[in-house]
Amino acid sequence: MTLQNYLVVAALLFLIGVFGALTRRNIIGILMSIELMFNAANLNLAAFDRFLHPGGVAGQTLALFTIAVAAAEIVVGLALLLAIYRNTDTVYAEDFNLLKG
Amino acid sequence: MLTPIAFYALSGLTLLSALAVVLHRNTVHSSLFLGLSLAGVAGLYAMLGADFLFAAQVMVYVSGVAVLVMFVVMLLGRASDLHLRQVNEYWLAALIVCAIASVGLFKVAAGFSGMYAPGPAAPTTRAIGGLLLGEDLVPFELISLVLIAALLGAVFFARGEEAEGGR
Numbered sequence: 001m002t003l004q005n006y007l008v009v010a011a012l013l014f015l016i017g018v019f020g021a022l023t024r025r026n027i028i029g030i031l032m033s034i035e036l037m038f039n040a041a042n043l044n045l046a047a048f049d050r051f052l053h054p055g056g057v058a059g060q061t062l063a064l065f066t067i068a069v070a071a072a073e074i075v076v077g078l079a080l081l082l083a084i085y086r087n088t089d090t091v092y093a094e095d096f097n098l099l100k101g
Numbered sequence: 102m103l104t105p106i107a108f109y110a111l112s113g114l115t116l117l118s119a120l121a122v123v124l125h126r127n128t129v130h131s132s133l134f135l136g137l138s139l140a141g142v143a144g145l146y147a148m149l150g151a152d153f154l155f156a157a158q159v160m161v162y163v164s165g166v167a168v169l170v171m172f173v174v175m176l177l178g179r180a181s182d183l184h185l186r187q188v189n190e191y192w193l194a195a196l197i198v199c200a201i202a203s204v205g206l207f208k209v210a211a212g213f214s215g216m217y218a219p220g221p222a223a224p225t226t227r228a229i230g231g232l233l234l235g236e237d238l239v240p241f242e243l244i245s246l247v248l249i250a251a252l253l254g255a256v257f258f259a260r261g262e263e264a265e266g267g268r
Contacts, residue, residue, distance in 0.1 A: 001108045002213065002215060005112075007206075007209070009112045009115065009145070011207060011210060012116055012203075013142075015203055015206070016120055016122075018195070018202065022194075024123070024187060024188065025185075025187055026178075026187055028170065029123075029128060029187065032131060032135050035139070035170075036119050036138065039142045042158075043145060047149060050149045051216055054219040057232055060153065060154050060229060061237055063151075065244060067158070068244045072247050074166050075255045076251050076255055079257075081173065081177070082259045083258045
């Protein structure tokens with residue numbers, strides 16, 4: 001398989017994630033779409049590492065850092081979501097208007 | 102011979118599950134498809150020879166993040182959500198944004214069209230370990246700080262009001 005195949009798959013995964021983050025009403029759906037975008041970026045890093053930098057592992061190490069940061073992000077995001085749900089009693093992003101005063 | 106079959110099967114699994122994550126009306130099913138899609142990405146890592154990344158993906162994403170999301174999905178929401186629209190009214194604008202972005206992304210990908218992998222894939226775990234404890238030592242230690250901060254933040258935000266009053 002050529003590098004182009006992997007880049008096309010990662011681009012499609014990223015676009016699906018962008019579409020989900022823009023259109024889902026449910027805030028958990030938006031968080032899941034963001035995870036898809038992270039994975040597309042990681043796939044690109046691993047593919048470039050394999051095809052353009054044989055013998056090197058810098059891209060894979062960067063992908064590992066991304067995985068760690070993404071795990072921290074989803075944990076804090078879900079905890080914030082629980083706190084918001086306790087105040088507003090809804091999971092739909094358009095109803096999160098606590099800051100309107 | 103076997104490589105294209107495995108590649109197209111894993112890509113199809115990943116992309117179709119990702120579409121189901123984005124489009125499915127039931128959020129519980131969405132979170133299950135998220136786990137399947139992330140497992141497909143793990144398979145693509147294995148095809149790229151990134152063995153440690155494959156293991157990390159399975160441990161952190163497929164068995165960590167997907168299960169965590171599933172727990173929160175089951176904690177929140179109610180049964181009436183199944184009859185509500187899960188997509189907002191801007192789907193056409195989002196589709197146009199994705200179409201425009203896809204032109205640029207595919208043009209970049211087309212620049213790498215005849216490029217094959219140089220030689221067979223070799224295990225990389227040992228090299229990654231050397232890099233993490235050598236050149237990348239500072240970011241590696243900073244990541245542990247980030248994870249501790251995330252842990253404390255999650256406990257702080259998720260703690261209820263009554264838990265604060267009980268002390």
